[in-house]
Amino acid sequence: MKKIESICVFCGSSEGNDNTIIEQASQLGKTLAAREITLVYGASKIGIMGKVAHAALDQGGKVVGIIPKFLKLKEVVHLGLSELITTENMHERKLRMQEESDAFIALPGGFGTLEELFEIITWSQLGLHHKPIGLLNTSGFYDHLIAMLEEMVRRGFLKMENFELLIVDRNIDTLLQKMENFKPDRQAKWLKPERT
Numbered sequence: 001m002k003k004i005e006s007i008c009v010f011c012g013s014s015e016g017n018d019n020t021i022i023e024q025a026s027q028l029g030k031t032l033a034a035r036e037i038t039l040v041y042g043a044s045k046i047g048i049m050g051k052v053a054h055a056a057l058d059q060g061g062k063v064v065g066i067i068p069k070f071l072k073l074k075e076v077v078h079l080g081l082s083e084l085i086t087t088e089n090m091h092e093r094k095l096r097m098q099e100e101s102d103a104f105i106a107l108p109g110g111f112g113t114l115e116e117l118f119e120i121i122t123w124s125q126l127g128l129h130h131k132p133i134g135l136l137n138t139s140g141f142y143d144h145l146i147a148m149l150e151e152m153v154r155r156g157f158l159k160m161e162n163f164e165l166l167i168v169d170r171n172i173d174t175l176l177q178k179m180e181n182f183k184p185d186r187q188a189k190w191l192k193p194e195r196t
Helices: 019-034 049-059 069-074 089-100 111-125 143-154 172-180
Strands: 006-010 038-041 064-068 085-086 101-105 133-136 166-169
Touching: 006 089, 006 111, 019 038, 019 049, 019 172, 038 049, 049 064, 064 069, 064 089, 069 085, 085 089, 089 111, 101 111, 101 172, 111 133, 133 172, 166 172
Parallel strands: 006 038, 006 101, 038 064, 064 085, 101 133, 133 166
Antiparallel strands: none
């Protein structure tokens, strides 16, 4: 695959209560900046989202924030970004995130993080994109989720090749290396090209 030049990070607009998660979020931002990888994210300056963005910007990295109009009024938008893109709604926001990114990483978060992660995995499963999707499993945050996905495989609701679309690691550098080595399965899915 081509070199990863931009990564969309899905993560919480809250900080949570685990300092290890907060520290690793900042470290991810620093790492992306050091590798000259553009950070694409949800444009907030608070929570884990803010930690990743601040760290990347502090190291001279490029950060692109994407936010829908209605959230711009409610959330604390980061005004110091390299680029701020405003969309009409959430659907357009997620589509734009996908278009602006070569890969995706999910950090700990809540419903919104899971929703973004599973939508982008589903798009990959359907063959709508062929980009690597990483899960940074800081402090075992996603252990139970991974166990649930394994249960889906055991019970016949999830194919192993689709389960393996999710690249999991607890270490940033190892995760990025796995993502760089990702070889997408470009076989046609059940969707025909004219329907995608």
